[in-house]
Each structure stands twice: as C-alpha cells, then as structure tokens.
Amino acid sequence: EILDGSLVDNTERKKAEQALMESELKYRDLVENSAVGVFKTKISGEILYVNPALIKMGNFDSPEELLGKKSIFSYKFSGQRDDVLQHIKKYGHVENYEAVLLTKDGQDKFGSINMKLRGDIMDGTIIDITERKRAEAALFESEQKYRDLVENSAVGVFKTKVTGEFLYANPAIMKMRFFDSMEDLGTIKAMDRYKFPEQREAIIQQIKEKGFIENFEAILFDKNGQESFVSMNMTLRGDIIDGTIIDINERKQAEAELVLAKELAEKTLSEKEHLLHDKEVLLKEIHHRVKNNLQTISSMLMLQGSVLKDSDAKKAIAESQSRVHTIAAVHQKLYQTDGIEKVEFNSFITDLTGQIKSVYSDQANNVSFSLQIPETYLLIDDAIPLGLIFNELLTNSFKYAFKPTKKGEIKITLNYVDEPDKVTETKNVSISYWDSGPGYESENLINSSATIGLRLIKLLSQQIGAIMCYSKINGSEYIFTFRLKS
Numbered sequence: 001e002i003l004d005g006s007l008v009d010n011t012e013r014k015k016a017e018q019a020l021m022e023s024e025l026k027y028r029d030l031v032e033n034s035a036v037g038v039f040k041t042k043i044s045g046e047i048l049y050v051n052p053a054l055i056k057m058g059n060f061d062s063p064e065e066l067l068g069k070k071s072i073f074s075y076k077f078s079g080q081r082d083d084v085l086q087h088i089k090k091y092g093h094v095e096n097y098e099a100v101l102l103t104k105d106g107q108d109k110f111g112s113i114n115m116k117l118r119g120d121i122m123d124g125t126i127i128d129i130t131e132r133k134r135a136e137a138a139l140f141e142s143e144q145k146y147r148d149l150v151e152n153s154a155v156g157v158f159k160t161k162v163t164g165e166f167l168y169a170n171p172a173i174m175k176m177r178f179f180d181s182m183e184d185l186g187t188i189k190a191m192d193r194y195k196f197p198e199q200r201e202a203i204i205q206q207i208k209e210k211g212f213i214e215n216f217e218a219i220l221f222d223k224n225g226q227e228s229f230v231s232m233n234m235t236l237r238g239d240i241i242d243g244t245i246i247d248i249n250e251r252k253q254a255e256a257e258l259v260l261a262k263e264l265a266e267k268t269l270s271e272k273e274h275l276l277h278d279k280e281v282l283l284k285e286i287h288h289r290v291k292n293n294l295q296t297i298s299s300m301l302m303l304q305g306s307v308l309k310d311s312d313a314k315k316a317i318a319e320s321q322s323r324v325h326t327i328a329a330v331h332q333k334l335y336q337t338d339g340i341e342k343v344e345f346n347s348f349i350t351d352l353t354g355q356i357k358s359v360y361s362d363q364a365n366n367v368s369f370s371l372q373i374p375e376t377y378l379l380i381d382d383a384i385p386l387g388l389i390f391n392e393l394l395t396n397s398f399k400y401a402f403k404p405t406k407k408g409e410i411k412i413t414l415n416y417v418d419e420p421d422k423v424t425e426t427k428n429v430s431i432s433y434w435d436s437g438p439g440y441e442s443e444n445l446i447n448s449s450a451t452i453g454l455r456l457i458k459l460l461s462q463q464i465g466a467i468m469c470y471s472k473i474n475g476s477e478y479i480f481t482f483r484l485k486s
Contacts, residue, residue, distance in 0.1 A: 037126040043089075043117065045070040057111075057128050059103040073101035073126075076108060084113065092117045098129065156230075156245035162204065164190040167240070176228065176247055195219040195227060207236045217248065342377040345386075349373065349412060352390060360398040367398070367408040376414060376429070379485050385460040386431070386480075392453040393433050393478060401437020401476065409436040409475075417481065430481045439476025 031038045037054030041047050047066045055063060058073060066072055075081040080099040088094050097113045110133040115124035150157045150170050159168040194200045199218045207213050212235045220228050229252040234243035349371060357364035378386065394410070402408035410433075417428035457478075461468045466482035 037111075037128070039072055039124055039126070041072075041122050041124075043120045043122055047072060048121070054126060057103070057109060057126065058101075059105050059107065065104075073103070073109070073111070076100040076102055084115070088115055088117050088122065094124075101126075156247075158243055158245065160190050160241050160243070162208075162236070162239045162241060164192075164200075166190065173245065176222065176230075176245065193220045195221060203232070203234065207234055207241065211236050342379060343383040345376040345378050345383075345414065346371060346373040348378075348383065348387065349390060352387060353394060353410075356391070356394040356398065359395075363398055363402060363408075366406065367402060367410060370409070370411040372411070372413040374414065374416075376484070382464050382485060385464045389457050389460050389480070390433065392457050396453060397435040397437060401435045401439070410434070427484045428481065429484045430479060432477060432479050434475055434477040436475045439472040440470075 031051050034051060035053055037057050038049075038051040039047065039054055040049040047069050050063055050066050050072060054072065055061075055066070058066075060066060077100060080097075084094055084097055084099070087097070094113060094115045099111055099113060101109045101111050103109055108130070109128060110130045112127040112129050113124060115122050153170060153172055156173040156176055157168075157170040158166065158173060160166050191197060191200045196219065199216075203213055203216055203218075206216075212233075214233050216232045216234075218230055218232065220230055222228050229248045231246045231248050232243055234241050353369055353371075357367075390412070397408070397410055413432040413434075415430050415432075417430050458468065461480060461482075464482050466480040469479045469481075471477050471479075
C-alpha cells in the first residue's frame with residue numbers, strides 16, 4: 001500500500017504563535033495589575049472588558065456587574081459624555097479628557113479619559129485624578145484666600161525685581177498714594193521713590209547678604225512728592241523681591257509730639273525746680289528771721305526779769321523766756337536742715353533736754369535721760385505744740401519732781417500705734433513722758449488750773465488732737481496719743 005503526502009515546515013509559525021501568546025500574557029498581566037483603569041466597549045456603549053483597577057475605581061464587586069451593560073460610569077454632567085462621543089467619532093480618539101464620573105454608589109470620581117476607536121470598538125483608559133483635583137481645589141481656595149487677604153490688607157504688598165521694576169502692588173499701595181493705578185507700575189522704579197537713595201542701596205546690600213530685611217524705616221515720596229515714613233520687610237527669591245510696606249506716619253508724628261512734650265515737660269520741671277529752690281531759700285530766710293525775732297523777744301524778757309524785784313514775777317518771766325526759746329529752736333531746726341517743713345523729733349528733743357539741763361545745771365548731773373524715739377519727722381504744726389508741751393514737762397520735772405540731792409530719771413518714748421494710712425499717709429503715734437518723781441494726784445492734775453504750765457499742756461494737746469492720759473505708778477507718766485500728719 002502506498003501513501004502519498006507532503007511535509008510542511010511550520011516551525012516559524014509556531015514560534016510566532018508562541019511569541020504572540022507570551023506577549024499577550026505579558027500585556028494581560030500589565031493590564032490586570034495596572035493602577036490605571038482599562039476598558040473595551042462597543043461604540044454603542046456595551047462593555048466588553050474592564051480590568052480590576054476600573055472595577056475598584058467604580059466601587060463594583062466583580063467584572064460580571066459590568067459586562068454586557070451600556071456604560072461603566074455615569075457622567076455627572078451629560079454634556080461631557082456627548083463631548084466625548086462627538087470627538088471620538090470625528091477624530092477617532094480622545095486624549096486626557098477630564099470628566100466627573102459617578103461610581104456605583106453615586107460618589108464623584110474625577111477621571112482623565114483616553115480612548116481610540118477601531119471600527120465600532122473603543123479601547124480606552126481612565127486615570128483616577130480625584131486626589132489631584134481635590135489638591136488643586138484646596139490650593140486654589142488657599143490661593144484665593146491669600147489673594148483676598150493681600151488685596152484687602154491695610155498693609156502695602158509689592159513685588160519688584162532687584163533692579164527696581166515693579167511687578168505687583170496691592171490696593172493698599174495705591175491708598176498710600178505711591179501710584180495712581182496699576183498701569184503706573186511699569187513706568188516707575190522703586191529707587192525713584194526714596195528721598196535718600198542711599199537707603200535703597202543699603203536695602204539691596206543687606207538683602208543680598210542675608211536674603212531678607214526686617215523693619216527697615218525709610219522716607220519715600222508719594223506721587224505728589226510728599227514725604228511718607230514707612231517700615232518695610234522684604235525677602236529675596238532669585239532676582240525677585242517680595243515685600244510689605246507699613247505706613248508709620250502717625251507713629252512718627254506721635255513720636256515727634258512725644259519728644260516735644262518731653263522737652264516741654266523737662267523745661268517746665270526745670271522752671272518749677274527753680275521756683276521751688278527760690279521758695280525754699282525764701283522760707284529758710286523767714287525761719288531764720290522768725291528765730292532771730294524770737295531771740296530778741298527772749299533777750300527783752302531776760303532784761304525785764306533782771307530789773308524785777310518780785311521773785312514770782314522773775315519766775316514767770318523766766319518761764320516765758322524758756323517757752324519763747326523752744327519756739328525759736330523749732331525755726332532754727334527748720335532753717336538748718338534740708339527740709340523746710342519738717343523737724344526730726346529725736347534730734348529736736350535731744351536739743352531741748354540739753355537746753356533745760358543748762359537752765360537747771362545744779363540738778364542736771366543727778367538726772368539721767370533715756371530717749372527711745374525712732375526716726376520721726378514732724379510738720380511745724382505738730383513740732384511747735386509738742387516742743388512747748390515737753391518744755392513744760394521737763395521744766396516741771398526739774399522744779400518739782402526731784403530733790404536737789406537725790407537721783408532722778410526721765411524717759412521719753414515714741415511708738416507707732418498702727419500702720420500708716422495708705423491714702424492720707426498719716427500715722428497714729430503714742431508719746432510717753434515718764435519721770436521718777438512722786439507726781440500729782442490724778443484728779444488734781446486733770447482739774448487743776450493753778451499753774452499756767454499744766455493749763456498750757458492741756459491746750460496744746462487739744463491743738464494737735466491728742467488724747468492725754470496721766471498715771472502715777474512707780475513715778476509719774478504722761479501719754480499723748482494722736483494722729484501724726486505726714
């Protein structure tokens with residue numbers, strides 16, 4: 001039996017088929033694993049293929065939900081679908097067409113669509129650009145807010161080249177009268193506005209060295225040639241300067257007025273200090289003359305006493321002379337100290353006791369003194385009455401409390417009763433005078449009008465508003481409590 005046949009070598013065809021299969025597998029792997037949505041539809045809209053990325057993009061569960069249906073996505077705006085179909089029928093392709101698509105559950109998806117028409121089949125891709133669109137919208141909104149802030153700001157905002165050409169100026173610059181309109185920007189250079197060109201040069205030098213400049217104060221000319229004080233901040237980016245201008249004319253005017261006010265105040269203060277000095281000199285001279293006049297009166301009393309024969313009259317003259325001397329001592333203190341209205345009490349009492357001791361020198365060595373007085377200043381209205389009170393008390397102690405041959409003791413103490421009043425700055429004080437003598441009967445002292453000295457003590461106490469108390473325990477004590485004027 002005989003067989004006739006032929007043998008055809010199809011090695012190349014098989015290799016080509018194998019290569020094609022491998023290529024298709026690679027393509028399918030790329031499409032199936034791509035993050036870009038890939039689809040194939042008829043021009044009528046019937047879906048033939050969708051890749052997993054497109055299923056995910058549309059929030060579908062599986063390809064079966066789409067295959068055979070008329071569309072993958074619904075267009076949010078129907079006009080966009082019409083544009084796509086018209087364009088692809090006319091040109092055979094669509095490139096980077098951005099549309100708002102609706103997912104299965106009605107969510108918006110921004111997609112960038114690319115398609116090609118082959119016969120009645122359309123192959124295409126959809127890229128999800130939703131995040132990019134949201135970012136662009138946020139950026140636009142941010143830029144719009146920034147622009148609104150700049151356009152409505154009371155601070156001048158500008159952009160220039162390093163060479164001085166203006167690129168931008170906001171409306172606040174116009175309000176500062178540097179330009180009539182935006183059209184003026186191209187005709188004016190920054191350096192033309194500086195009263196002192198060296199200030200512009202200093203700005204450029206600093207901004208090139210540091211990249212920025214802060215709170216630089218300069219004088220600029222407005223469009224009418226009027227001077228305007230401004231404070232500037234600038235930043236250099238490449239050859240572009242971004243900056244702000246703040247009008248500080250009112251601040252500078254206020255500073256100038258403050259300087260003038262300060263100079264006027266200093267002049268007024270100097271004049272007042274001069275007048276005060278003249279017043280102090282005058283008051284010191286008055287105190288000095290009053291003291292001299294009182295000493296004259298004291299000398300006249302001494303002369304009068306020297307010619308008197310009656311011992312009681314001589315005694316009365318001597319006591320009056322002592323009182324006049326006490327008043328003169330106050331004016332002497334006021335004349336000698338820096339303060340023309342105040343007397344330091346401790347120093348004054350020390351001098352007064354010395355004066356009384358010199359009068360009763362035959363007893364002075366037998367009497368000891370204790371002064372416990374903190375630094376306290378008395379106005380003349382308190383100093384003279386208190387000086388006369390203690391003149392009477394010291395005189396009485398030497399005359400009546402101590403026997404000539406026996407030892408005696410005198411204590412004078414000043415204490416603050418409470419804290420100074422914050423409003424009036426006055427203080428309540430208690431001044432005690434104690435001697436070791438037998439003293440008076442309390443009732444007799446209060447009611448007595450037998451001696452002028454005791455009556456004088458009562459009247460002077462009332463004059464300074466003092467409450468006077470007397471006790472006789474281990475000696476004789478007088479306590480005067482009153483409000484000490486500051």
